[in-house]
Amino acid sequence: MPASGEKHTSPLVPSRRQVLLGGAALGATALTAGPLVALGPSARATTTRGAGAPLRGDVFTLGVASGEPDHHSVVLWTRLAPDPLAEDGLGGLGRRAVTVEWELARDERFRHVVRRGVETTDAEAGYAVHVEVAGLAPGWEYHYRFRCGRFLSPTGRTRTAPAPGVLGGGMVMAFASCAQYEHGYFTAYRHLAEDEPDLVLHLGDYIYEYQPNSYVSPDGNVRDHRGPETETLANYRQRYAQYRTDADLRAAHAVAPWLVVPDDHEVDNNWAGDAYEKPEIPQPRFLERRANAFRAYYENMPLRRRNRPRGAHIRLYRTVAWGSLVNFHMLDTRQYRDDQACDDGWKICEDAVDPARTITGDEQERWLLGQFRRSRARWDLLGQQVFFAHRVNDSGAVSMDAWDGYRGSRDRISEGWVAAGVRNPVVLTGDVHTHWANELKADYADPDSPVIGTELVTSSITSGGNGADSDPAEHPDLQRNPHIKFRSNQRGYVRTHISRDEVRADFRVVDYVTEPGAPVRTRASFVIADRHPGLTEVTPR
Template identity: 65%
Template sequence: MPVSRRTLIVGGAAGAAVAALPTGAAIASNSGPLRTDPFTLGVASGDPDHDGFVLWTRLAPEPLADDGLGGMPSRPVNVGWEVAQDERFRHVVRRGTAVARPESAHSVHIELNGLLAGREYFYRFRAEKHVSPVGRTRTAPAPRASGGALAMAFVSCSQFEHGYFTAYRRLAEDEPELILHLGDYQYEYAKGTYTIPGGNPRDHEGPETRTLANYRQRHAQYKADADLQAAHAVAPWLVVWDDHEIENNWADEVPEQPDPDFLARRAAAFQAYYENMPLRRSSVPHGIDMQLYRRLHWGRLATFHMLDTRQYRDDQGCGDGYKDCPAAVDPARSITGAEQEKWLLDGFRRSTAQWDILGQQVFFAQRDNNAGPAKVTSQDSWDGYVASRDRITRGWVAAGVRNPIVLTGDVHAHWASDLKLDYDDPTSRTVGAELVCSSITSGGNGADSDPATHPFLKINPHLRFYNNQRGYVLTKVTRERLDADFKVLPYVNTPDAPAYTRASYTVEDRVPGLHQTYSRPLDPAPTLRSAPAIPDTAEWETARP
């Protein structure tokens, strides 16, 4: 009887015929064989192209070891890998051996090409006698392919202490073909430093992350979560960081608070990030520098422009919070840096895609919280870099981009917005749409809310939707339209919450702006299972220690 995909992918079974996996030539041991399972962090794939993708795993029989090395011996270990067309590995198309080295925390990145376009594949690893769970991945369509549909999901902000990663599990059960993570994959805080009302349901191990060992240990704690592993194993990921992968609200070489060791901390965080993500060799860090902005083509259906709004930005002009800030409109200031801005604008001019999708970190549309004449906005978002936003918006208009879509994380709530040429004029032309996903856990349970009563939507008529529950956004992209379902969970302080669609929006081909197609009635008494709701505020993301 065939094993179902859900058993293999979501359940994490290793599959059949494992004896076929290669192990390679023996490497001299200085501490004997691996006696316990080294695949405690699961498997992942990422950065799919039309003829390949990246496969990832990291060996860590003791993932929470204080030295960040996962309990591995201080020797290289051969890791066999194979890729098949079927879940049972009866039709293996590629196999080989890589070396997991201690200087890379025994992580493995397999960068494959030469595969068939637009195909689903399955993969697994072997280290000595141990076999990994099975992962599912896929190649992008051929460069000139334009038909079909893409099931794509995007997520952000998974603070381990604030709740259980059930949203990742529900996302895996939806079986998307591509997942974007838009930042705050892990958080840097020591246990109990960043708390929510009612108390944190679980704790971080180790101190605040500052050293390479700290960051390796913290990534391992997150990767050891079974729900997160399920989401990684179901589809290839496109990842970009935001701030908490290093430290809160950093800006290029400027930390949030004075810190003479910040650049060493940044280099350590970058190294650990690469070691723990399915990234290509082009993203290998070099000290304090790491190439993370990049472009992925999904045939002619969609081009994904993945941005880095942290590494090259000018420092926040008036601090990090909501301010009426003259520096926000300084045309010399940038959130992307000049080189990345040029790369993005060149990409717009050359694009032949049906949809141009920006995967990025912080709120793009204007979000004024003052009904009076003063403009009070978040200086950590694009509102703090108004000229930078204007150049990019006008750049896609001038390039004739057919359907510009901005995807955003960071703010721990679902939002949807029309994008304008002039946000101060409600009648100004709509030139795109922004979809913002809530957090996986950050901020705790949250609560259902009526968008019509939110003050930001009254002050900013281009803002169309708001919801303060945890969750993710699931989309279907076709030639005719992009449909987005805002998925929410009623609680995250205990495991296994259900997920449901709170609202759905559509963007039609060549019709910029959002159209609501579904709205679930407000739940007047959501079940929160003991922990109180967090305050209903759009500034929760800055309510830190």
């Protein structure tokens, strides 16, 4: 099989793009070419147990996904839903147990199957299926699919990470954030899939919790949420299903394994710890709502069993190694943070500089600093949610919802990677609906202070509507904040090429999202060189 990052197409089989993108767009098909695999009489005898009529509709409307790759295992995911928008959140299956077959192969036509099995799912699991497949070869590309009754799922592509200690030939990683279903079409997800990355990071706001037309983009909403604002488990399950009915999102899931962390809208806008957005409007059952949100998040993401929530708590901070090339440190900056200072918003606020304030919580901070000390990776990438660099507006205010509102946390983390001798620290960020490229400084008040790291911020997939192109150099944000080197208020994602010598970041944009089918282009490209934190702009390609 080709090494990570290489392309391979056999003349005897369809290309990955034909299989993955076409299959993701069409959804599941009726199985007419015989059995998926010979799994034994008990597995083939029936696909449903318990109450309910036999399955009659396409159960794979929500597609397939994989995630959490390490050097010998990966998670495979699907969720059954013949009626994905059913108000009870159970996808039209009522309450029954359903048997699902799965298989993993080295080729797209499944002539060389290496693992296969059977899982049972039910209403308690939201009809989600999580399969942790172990005993795989490191640095290998695989293909997977599911069958339920006479229905065969689309084919997904996944891969394992290189073995520990292996630098390898590099990798392509894309990251994205903020996909408001009402604000536009998920065309950027489709282009992300066409880039065929080895790994995708999603940094939060995968769904939005609002009731229809309560959050309207400047360009107007082009499609509607189904159901009320999400509070119950059924609400969240229905909302995830509605997002997954989008073929472009399904294509992005099918093309590569994902690493995911939520931000605020998976629960409630700008929530912080045990505090909800608007304390003036009592939410006496907020922790119950948070528990519902976390349960639905786990059900709908390719996460491991160890990430299963416990009530209103879910452990999602973790490190995933890609050989010795990259450590991906995935952070949670919502669940453990102090409430935003000075009632949130953009403020000049003395409390924001209180060194005791935390955005990560003490336990996660200790864990991350320990990961820095133990790291021997060429690149340490922090996958997290909110703006890390200092950013001041024209009135001198900073965002209380970003790391500026928790300056002590930012200082301890950045000083921690310097003290640990982290070779190449890079922060990856979502949330703000705008592309940014930032140099991280030891002291933002001193223009001559050394650059100690780099931040790449992805724009939204749709949130905020079409946006607009402009000359970044003329934007006042760059003039007020000279460590910020690029800004673009267009929708899109970031594609990175990571090698032993550099990280190349391509800021990918679409010109509109209010209609489907917008072409994609690279608005700007920057290189971060090994052992040289900071940004060098290069010609887009």
